Amino acid sequence: MNPHAKLICTVSLIMGTSITISSNHWILAWTGLEINTLAIIPLISKSHHPRAIEATIKYFLTQSTASALILFSSMTNAWSTGQWDITQLNHPTSCLMLTMAIAIKLGLVPFHFWFPEVLQGSSLITALLLSTLMKLPPITLLLLTSQSLNTTLLTLLAISSTLIGGWMGLNQTQTRKILAFSSISHLGWMIMIISYNPQLTILTFILYTIMTSTVFLSLAQIKVLKLSTLLISWTKTPMLNATVMLTLLSLAGLPPLTGFMPKWLIIQELTKQEMTPMATIITMLSLLSLFFYLRLAYHSTITLPPNSSNHMKLWRTNKTLNTPTAILTALSTTLLPLSPLIITML
Amino acid sequence: MLKIILPTIMLLPTALLSPAKSMWTNTTMYSLLIASISLHWLTPSYYPTKTLTLWTGMDQISTPLLVLSCWFLPLMIMASQGHLQHEPHKRKRMFISTLIIIQPFIILAFSATELMLFYISFEATLIPTLILITRWGNQPERLSAGIYLLFYTLISSLPLLVSILYLHTNTGTLHLPIIKLTHPNLPASWTSLLSSLALLMAFMVKAPLYGLHLWLPKAHVEAPIAGSMLLAALLLKLGGYGIMRVTLLMEPVSNFLHYPFLTLALWGALMTSSICLRQTDLKSLIAYSSVSHMGLVIAASMIQTQWSFSGAMILMISHGLTSSLLFCLANTNYERTHSRILILTRGLQPLLPLMSVWWLLANLTNMALPPTTNLMAELTIMVALFNWSSPTIILTGTATLLTASYTLYMLLSTQRGTLPSHITTTPNSNTREHLLMTLHIIPMLTLILKPELISGTPL
Structure with missing residues (x-):
């Protein structure tokens, strides 16, 4: 992968995450989530293997659905309560929709099918990012709204x-x-x-x-x-x-x-x-x-x-x-x- | 307390950093030194709990077990020398350090006065034991033995964790002396019944109770000698010790809760003794004999009288020494014949004459001949059980009879009879092995002279 592209991806990944976890406004949180999704996509698909591309598409589809749902739920909330504050999520329908959207984003059980598939298609380091850093923004949203869910x-x-x-x-x-x-x-x-x-x-x-x-x-x-x-x-x-x-x-x-x-x-x-x-x-x-x-x-x-006695052992590289x-x-x-x-x- | 725990922890660098030539000597001597220092715990004290601190303390129940666990570390190291001699040096170090890592946890578990610390150290012994069995065992079946060990223990002990934390929520403390003083009267309801059941179940599996014992013969058969000694001498005693500790916490409920456990324990003593009679595998026979003896311990600690507690204590200590000795003897045969099958290893007396003296002594103590402490323990337990309900004498009496018969069967089939034709040359028994047996026998014989050290009654 081109170092410049990698740099841009990494920086926007960090930026997206920090925007979401530090925002107080639904639109800003949603923006952060979208930046995050777009930044990880080149990282998943960087090997250009068909399996990686498949994983990227699966990831993109689920995440964009979830982000749209989050936007929809916050708009419903704003429509009925007149404010965009994350901690003030009061409308029951939007609470329900938000729970569902976060569950999709995190890969909680009825919506978990994408997660192993995507991880299987990406490299180990990207898989690490997907299962730790990419879970941080949705978890934060859930934490902020946990009182009303x-x-x-x-x-x-x-x-x-x-x-x-x-x-x-x-x-x-x-x-x-x-x-x-x-x-x-x-x-x-x-x-x-x-x-x-x-x-x-x-x-x-x-x-x-x-x-x-x-x-x-x-x-x-x-x-x-x-x-x-x-x-x-x-x-x-x-x-x-x-x-x-x-x-x-x-x-x-x-x-x-x-x-x-x-x-x-x-x-x-x-x-x-x-x-x-x-x-x-x-x-x-x-x-x-x-x-x-x-x-x-x-x-x-x-x-x-079990192996035969003339079996070739893996070469010991003595890497530090x-x-x-x-x-x-x-x-x-x-x-x-x-x-x-x-x-x-x- | 720390004066034993810290040196035990420092055994780890000793094992890892000693020069290759003196590693065995250093670790054995050092741990033997710790064991001899730990003997001073046995000095009588006026107070119910010696060296009581916020987290640890020793009373009459835990002191003998603590000394026993310190005593067993050098013995385990000594016993493992034989089967490790062909391993590369680094692996020997790893093996010894696995043995050493268990030791502080066992000491903590026996001396903890805080239930949560007790739970953590009780569970912490699990990972090193798992490594001992699954990494150092010989047959491929060791993997399933490890899974059995881990899952039997965890399925029963995770409810224990929940109910310990539930107790904490209800009483506000987990400090055993305080809990004993406040007597948390759990109201007689389904909740308290379930939580008492959860409190007991973990120890019942660990002890093990008949019906929950299937992991034990597997683990014993697959484990290397140090693992077998550890399981028989110390880990099963954790179960018995735990039962004695937690039955005090749940007095109103246990009145009807103890019937199924008592029934299973006594019936199990009978059943496992009969299973022993038809075993073909020497280690499995000794393992089932452990289950049978621990059944008596469980029954005694469930009825919670002074006599039964002291009987259970004496039986735990003397059974720990005896069964570990039997496993060592079985291992000396195994290292020479590479078989645990009784038919293939019979008639060894002409080949290893001095070993058969140890076999005789071990078997005589196992069948509880006078004047051994095993007899003292079994008599005390049988009398206590008879006093509780007279029909139990049928079960305990038959179990004792069967114990004597399978022990005789074990002695006769390993020592007497014609030598199988495939055993023509065996290496002589060496001084290390005799020393190992001697270090088992000495406490067994000397305790006959002063059984109040281990009887759990206030001195």
Whole structure:
């Protein structure tokens, strides 16, 4: 990709995101979302592979529909209340439409079909952008309007996202698709808590971003796109594979790794809100995704493929680890003891 | 507390940075030193809880288990030397550090006075155990054993997490001494029934209760020797310990909740003993014998009397030592014959005569012969159960009979009889193995002289 074009895309991506997350006016928020969508499109399609083009089209169609819906819902709201303030979304129909639009943008469950397809069509780094940075503006809109949205609907979306995200990830063999379903089920946790404690949603999002970036960056470093490649990748950087396993278990939310913290805090908040049955359900549903994380973990370091004695091992390149991956790995496995500090910072 | 935990954590750099030649020596000696320092925890104290801090404290229930867990680290390291000798050096280091990482979590779990800290450290033992089993096991079935271990434990312990947090919402604290003082009377409703069930279930799976035990034989069979020792000696005891801790929290409800658990535990003791009689796999036999003994522990800790608690405590400690010893013995045979099948490894007495002394001692303690602490424990538990309801003597009595028979069967089939023709040359048993067995036997024999150290009654 031409460096100038890449620069423009990256800058507008950052600009679009910051416009949306800092805006107070619906039109400005919508503008930011559109800039964001247009900026990521060249990044998805940069390989010019037909699969990438397909992913780009799928992404463009869903995102533009969702943006149009957002614009429509804010206009309906402005029509009836006479103002464009994001936090003042009062009209019930526009609340409903906004929830739907955000669900499309995020890939929450009834509207999730585009997400794994798009991730599968793009490179690992673009997939990382799609599942972290591109989720930030819609989540922010949801946070700003969370007071007026329908709690039951959000809970339903959350439960079904965790269920379907875990369920559909079970029979995947492509790492990007697995991580897409993991993203869907994590979004379920974020949406679950959004009407009770929006700060926890932010915390969950940040921690999810850290953990999933670690996985994506590590997989990009060892160039792994599917499970069978992951199986033979241990010769490249054995230590990285071991830490990938820990990060995956952290994503699954096993104590004493970082991923347990958001689960713990969310369950605590839910029980405080007398939502204990919901807390139990969503916790048990997260076990579904544990299964595919465990399979990824098994493939990354636990098992060796059977091979004959004259089998050619992958060449060990002795590449030095890059520092961001190392820092992110440390963060995504060892933050749990710091949770009192993090809670007070919220 | 910290004077044990910090050195244990510092074992990790010792294992990773020691020169290759002295790595085994350094880690073994250092952990043995920690174990001997930890013995001072056993000194009697006037207070109900020794060294009580905000997060940790030791009372009569946790002290013996803490000392046991410190004692087992050097033994696990020693036992693993044999099967690791052909591994490259880096992997040996990784293996030892996996063993070491579990240790602080187990110590924290046994000494935590805060339920949430207890839960986290209880669960934190899971990942290293999973790595031990799935990375270091031998057969391909180890992967499914790992999945069984992880999912059985998590399916039962995630409701535990929810109900711990529910308890926190209701009572405002999770500090065990305070909870004990305030007696949170959960009103008799479906909610409290379910939350008590969730509180118990995680430990029932970990202990394991008959019916929820299927992960254990798989894990034992697939695990390397250190994993088996860890599971038998310490992790199952986490379950028993947890039951003893949480039954105190839910007194009004457990009156009718304990019937199914008691029934299953006693019936399970009987059933698993009979399963042992027809096992072909030595490790699986020992694993089922663990399930049977832990059934007695569960039954004793469910009826919550002073006698039954001290019986359960003594049984946990002595069973920890005995079953770990049996696993070590099974492993010495396995390293020589590369088979765990009883028919293929019978009649080893002429080849390894000194080993058969250890086999005899281990089996005699396992079948609870006088004057071992196992007998003390079983008698106390049986008396407590008989006092609670007399028909239980039928189940406990039969289970004891069956225990004796399968233990004899194990002893006779491994030691006596004709040697199979394919075992012609075996390496001699070496000093390391004898030392390992001795370090198991010494606490077993010396505890006979002073069982009040482990009986859980105030000194």
